[in-house]
Amino acid sequence: MLEQQLHEVRLDCHQHALGPKVVNVCEHCGKAFEYNDYLIREVGKFKHHQAMHSLTCRVCGESFPHAAAKTFHQRTHNPDHVKCIKSGCPWVGTNQKALDLHVKLSHTSILCHLCGNKYACNKSLHLHLQIKHKVNG
Ligand SMILES: [Zn+2]
Ligand SMILES: [Zn+2]
Ligand SMILES: [Zn+2]
Numbered sequence: 001m002l003e004q005q006l007h008e009v010r011l012d013c014h015q016h017a018l019g020p021k022v023v024n025v026c027e028h029c030g031k032a033f034e035y036n037d038y039l040i041r042e043v044g045k046f047k048h049h050q051a052m053h054s055l056t057c058r059v060c061g062e063s064f065p066h067a068a069a070k071t072f073h074q075r076t077h078n079p080d081h082v083k084c085i086k087s088g089c090p091w092v093g094t095n096q097k098a099l100d101l102h103v104k105l106s107h108t109s110i111l112c113h114l115c116g117n118k119y120a121c122n123k124s125l126h127l128h129l130q131i132k133h134k135v136n137g
């Protein structure tokens with residue numbers, strides 16, 4: 001077996017450090033960032049600025065602590081959206097089918113009658129019964 005190879009990327013900074021400045025316009029707010037493409041620090045500033053927008057709702061501008069919260073929120077702008085029926089659950093889906101699947105995966109649990117452990121589906125309960133309690137079938 002060959003060991004996994006590490007691919008190293010060589011940057012020839014010297015040649016390009018004094019090249020012409022590049023102007024990048026933020027696609028979200030139109031703010032212009034002028035920087036030399038080969039100065040990592042400056043590129044980082046632009047990337048950081050764009051990342052900030054990735055946590056902001058494109059429709060109403062509300063900002064969120066993490067990407068998943070924003071994704072769920074943005075779906076509420078869709079007229080066909082469905083919200084999770086369980087209170088306190090932030091989940092929002094694009095259609096009924098997605099909601100059914102979400103409820104099945106996240107909120108449905110089956111108790112093991114022997115030890116009380118919770119399982120999301122019959123299949124994992126059966127597996128648990130077989131492995132832990134040596135129950136067949
Ligand atoms: Zn911006
Ligand atoms: Zn919004
Ligand atoms: Zn839910």
Ligand SMILES: [Zn+2]
Nearest residue numbers: 112114115116
């Ligand atoms: Zn059990």
